Amino acid sequence: MPIKNVDKISDKILNFTEKRKLNVEKKRRTYERIMFKNLMGIYSAIEGKEAISAIELIDISKDGCLIQIPWTPMLKEENAWQSGDDLKLRFYFTKDSYLPAITRVKRAQEYVEKGRSYLRYGLEFDKSVTTFEALKSFIDFLYKYAEFSSADKDESKVHFI
Numbered sequence: 001m002p003i004k005n006v007d008k009i010s011d012k013i014l015n016f017t018e019k020r021k022l023n024v025e026k027k028r029r030t031y032e033r034i035m036f037k038n039l040m041g042i043y044s045a046i047e048g049k050e051a052i053s054a055i056e057l058i059d060i061s062k063d064g065c066l067i068q069i070p071w072t073p074m075l076k077e078e079n080a081w082q083s084g085d086d087l088k089l090r091f092y093f094t095k096d097s098y099l100p101a102i103t104r105v106k107r108a109q110e111y112v113e114k115g116r117s118y119l120r121y122g123l124e125f126d127k128s129v130t131t132f133e134a135l136k137s138f139i140d141f142l143y144k145y146a147e148f149s150s151a152d153k154d155e156s157k158v159h160f161i
Helices: 006-012 016-038 132-148
Strands: 041-045 052-060 064-070 086-092 098-113 116-125
Touching: 016 132, 064 098, 086 116, 098 132
Parallel strands: none
Antiparallel strands: 041 052, 041 086, 052 064, 064 116, 086 098, 098 116
16 A cells, blocks of 8 residues: 655655755855955956955855945946956955965856945856966865854863963
8 A cells, every 4th residue: 555645744854964065164254254355355456467456355165255345436347347358356364474366257246235336256266287286275174164063052261381
């Protein structure tokens, strides 16, 4: 005799693997935002110019990253990066040294947050550049940290000497 309502029971079973993946991804993004805002400086080097421009790193993966720059009236469309443009990035981990990366603009869009306008760029890493290996290790660390780190629930006191 066939079992009735099997589909309905299986629909009610929680998928802990998917839930865990979502929690790890949320933790990774939270950690990245703290890291990007407080510990790292990300700059773009404009080809043919001496100056570099500060940019905000929003997200990063092994394939690329998402950056944003504030939109200002001085930033005209002809000066904005277009899909297909190559962009040199500098990932500063200290004040005096950086890790260079070559990227290609895959998409560009306007983004508004809290009444401020930004231009967001989806960039793809050039993995053939030798420095990408170090950047890849950093990205791997971010993913592993999110997967294995524990939340400090103030269970014990830490004293620094």
